[in-house]
Amino acid sequence: MLLSFVTKASINDSLYNKLKSASDKEKIVIYNEIAFHRYGVLRDSIEYFVEKSLELQKKYPSKKEFIKSNILISLVESNQWLYDESLKRLFSTLKIAEEINDSFLISRINNNIGVLYLELSDIENAEKFLLNATKYKDCKEVKIGPVYNNLGLIESQKNNIKKAKVYFLEAEKIYIENDDLIGLASVYTNIANVYIDNKEYNLSREYLYKALKYAEKQNDNYRIATIRINIANLFYIEKKYNKSIQILDELGADTVKYYFIEVRTLIFQLKYLNYKKLKNYEKADFYFNLYQEKLKTQKNKGKQQIISELNIKYETEKLNKKIDLLNKEKAYNAERIKMRSMAINGLILFIVLILILSIVIFYQKRKQTLSYKELVKKNIEILNKDEEIEEIRSEITKITPETDNVELDKQTNLQEEQMHRIVAQINEVMINKKLYLDDEMSLTKLSKVLGINRTYISQTINEKFNKNYSSFINEYRIKEAQKLLLKDTKLTYEGIGFEVGFKSKSAFNSAFKTYTGVTPSIFVKNAKTQD
Secondary structure (H helix, E strand, O other), rough: OOOOOOOOOOHHHHHHHHHHHOOOHHHHHHHHHHHHHHHOHHHHHHHHHHHHHHHHHHHOOHHHHHHHOOOOOOOOHHHHHOOOHHHHHHHHHHHHHHHHHHHHHHHHHHHHHHHHHHHHHHHHHHHHHHHHHOOOOOOOOOOOHHHEEEEEEEHHHHHHHHHHHHHHHHHHHHHHOOHHHHHHHHHHHHHHHHHOOOOOOHHHHHHHHHHHHHHHHHOOOHHEEEEEEEEHHHHHHHOHHHHHHHHHHHHOOOOHHHHHHHHHHHHHHHHHHHHOOOOHHHHHHHHHHHHHHHHHHHOOHHHHHHHHHHHHHHHHHHHHHHHHHHHHHHHHHHHHHHHHHHHHHHHHHHHHHHHHHHHHHHHHHHHHHHHHHHHHHHHHHHHHHHHHHHHHHHHHHHHHOOOOOOOOOOOOOOHHHHHHHHHHHHHHHHHOOHHHHHOOOHHHHHHHOOOOOOHHHHHHHHHHHOHHHHHHHHHHHHHHHHHHHHHHOOOOHHHHHHHHOOOOHHHHHHHHHHHOOOHHHHHHHHHHHOO
């Protein structure tokens, strides 16, 4: 979650009561507060209140409330996967917050930017902005708990589990001090995910049910649903597919339509994966279609609303300029002509600067596009060459007499001939049997398949392929992913990641970018132009 907000019903009731007797100026603040508090409960409904606040801001401009409204819009954009738009909005809003020197808002915006970069797997920038947010921890208004929680997520992604736990425990301490049950639910969910990564499933389940308890105390339907989905996912990882489906069914078929789009998307995706593993292809196909439909809705939802919000922002800024101009005309009536002349000259200069900036941005974008295009072209060429090499290796395997498993002397260093035999066996199972598609294919499991000591396999991969086992098997997976991306497949990028052997969306995106230099979406976009 980008932000933690207390979502008690009594808070909303109190705000609604205030609206009845509030002035228009007061309503600007109240509408934003209602939107913030509703964010964790009825996320799809906050746009109405933000628009109401912005409409009144045309009449009574307020930089502080304008910042809050834009933070809310950025939350909506990020939930619709419009990450670029959300980041642009937050960066422009951060400048205004720094102008008015509001520590609370500066810290919050830095936190939100950090979380967006975390969603985009840009760990370096994510950590940079989250650490910026901690600079304001001594300010009483600043909620530092979510920042520590998010820093814990970064450390867990870096596999620095010890440091991640330190951040999570610090966040837990702050949440307990502030009686923030929603914050506790969030941090316990994150701790549970760390234990899942370490395959400590019992501890993970314990923390997930603790998180569920606090979410239920707050009647936070969104978190209740997402935590239950995490529990169902845990059962899926443990290959308890029927139990996973049962947990998802407990969410209620009649109430699923009331959940947020991204929650419904996750429910349908996980049901599809469970039924696929159970080989119930009829139900798997049914939920796959629902998953695809919701995914499309989630990506396209709110386009018109965002355009409307941008128009409101433009009108607000234009109105502010008119008000300033009228005040100056009243005070300096004699200098009206001079002021108009200065305004026109300033506008011309502004237009010139905008044109220059637009040209620079255009050429930078073009240069970047050409760079991506060339990089994707090289990747496709390499992929084609690899396929030719794989065919040759496959043919060699067919005409080469079969040999028994490699017999190895009990010695530290392998002989060259022994390494070549191991390489041949590894290539055979990877190219012809595609063992890399198994998301549980560890070095130990490969050792059992080949009947060769895992140390010898590791030594051979290190010396003959110049990489460790993880990089070696991920390279095969990314090559397979590239092939699927070049085909007309119904699978999403995340679905392709699962299909080729990755356990998570972030792991797939990170490995794909490491190997190819681009993200899956950029690869597909530029691959189409190669035709």
